[in-house]
């Protein structure tokens with residue numbers, strides 16, 4: 537085998553998490569190759585991401601990482617320290633308004649976590665919510681319902697309970713370009729990327745990882761292989777024979793996002809903020825062309841569509857209509873388009889909707905998987921966490937009994953990576969939804 541086909545680490549998957557891990561490892565002077573079956577970086581599930589940045593999760597550690605992530609997006613070019621001929625993404629730090637509902641315990645827990653972290657927010661009355669987003673109705677429709685429910689669209693007597701505006705929040709303009717930015721930064725440090733290259737086998741020798749074999753039969757030698765294959769993660773873990781030893785597993789979940797025009801007279805694109813609304817089970821964010829991007833918060837009334845990532849329906853279903861009709865409860869002047877547009881993509885979901893950033897039971901095989909529709913924001917941090925885990929385990933550290941700590945430099949806080957272990961107990965405080 538030629539020297540050029542040997543690497544210190546091979547990453548499977550050039551999505552936002554794979555590219556961030558490539559950058560972090562290359563900054564440690566590792567010779568890294570990232571392979572992807574698709575033609576360019578960020579063309580997998582990352583391309584369909586809503587790329588919302590927000591600091592609140594169900595646990596302190598998960599929130600701390602997300603809060604830290606905000607500062608990387610704010611200082612994006614400084615973090616990259618590299619050029620990109622396609623330009624750089626922008627971070628619109630417009631804030632995230634969240635409605636208080638029984639479902640989220642009126643945001644008491646989220647605000648307590650923000651207080652512990654020093655993240656800032658303000659409580660809003662329903663009048664103040666309408667000042668932020670004048671197109672909103674503040675009627676309550678809780679709980680979220682399916683559109684064939686006879687009570688769908690029937691408002692409760694009581695209004696919304698108010699909301700909270702989280703300040704360290706917003707969205708990134710173009711998730712695919714963000715991934716390309718990371719690729720260029722990694723390449724500046726010597727990392728290589730190969731596209732149109734699908735992995736068919738995790739090679740092993742003497743009970744350890746030896747490299748990968750592609751579907752073309754080519755072998756690439758490396759003592760470290762990292763599964764960052766997004767919704768295909770479970771397939772790669774099965775190829776490596778490690779899935780059976782994981783307490784927390786991953787599955788691909790089909791999701792739809794709708795794009796609709798903002799009602800005439802409202803400049804949602806330039807004056808709007810993120811609005812996360814478990815009263816109707818959905819969220820919205822500004823999109824180019826004064827559009828509103830509508831996503832689901834996975835309310836309990838909706839069936840979950842677990843799919844084979846190689847065989848699922850890429851067309852819109854009645855979920856698209858459900859998203860738009862739910863949003864029309866909140867935005868009464870919303871026009872319902874006759875043609876569906878938006879995104880049909882997959883989340884890679886774990887049992888408790890928190891990611892797995894970990895080693896495996898096969899020496900040399902690692903994984904950054906199960907990003908559960910909520911890890912785009914964390915990519916710059918997750919890449920460094922993965923690089924530290926790989927480096928310390930390859931240096932002999934027993935990460936299973938002593939999960940490594942990670943220092944969040946912006947907020948100056950240490951988090952234990954135990955919460956993203958494949959061997960963890962399920963987080964019972966999870967929302968068991970995209971909110972994590």
Ligand SMILES: Cc1cc2nc3c(=O)[nH]c(=O)nc-3n(C[C@H](O)[C@H](O)[C@H](O)COP(=O)(O)OP(=O)(O)OC[C@H]3O[C@@H](n4cnc5c(N)ncnc54)[C@H](O)[C@@H]3O)c2cc1C
Nearest residue numbers: 549551552553573580581582585586588735766907912913
């Ligand atoms: C609709 C939607 C909305 C979202 N909204 C948000 C949001 O608002 N905020 C947020 O923080 N997160 C959000 N997310 C989640 C976030 O986008 C993901 O967590 C993140 O993009 C996952 O990145 P990744 O690199 O792990 O996976 P991917 O981008 O899926 O990359 C995995 C790559 O692996 C490659 N691959 C798979 N199998 C093989 C193989 N055998 N050989 C070679 N290559 C292979 C694929 O081609 C793919 O490019 C959303 C996700 C979706 C789908």
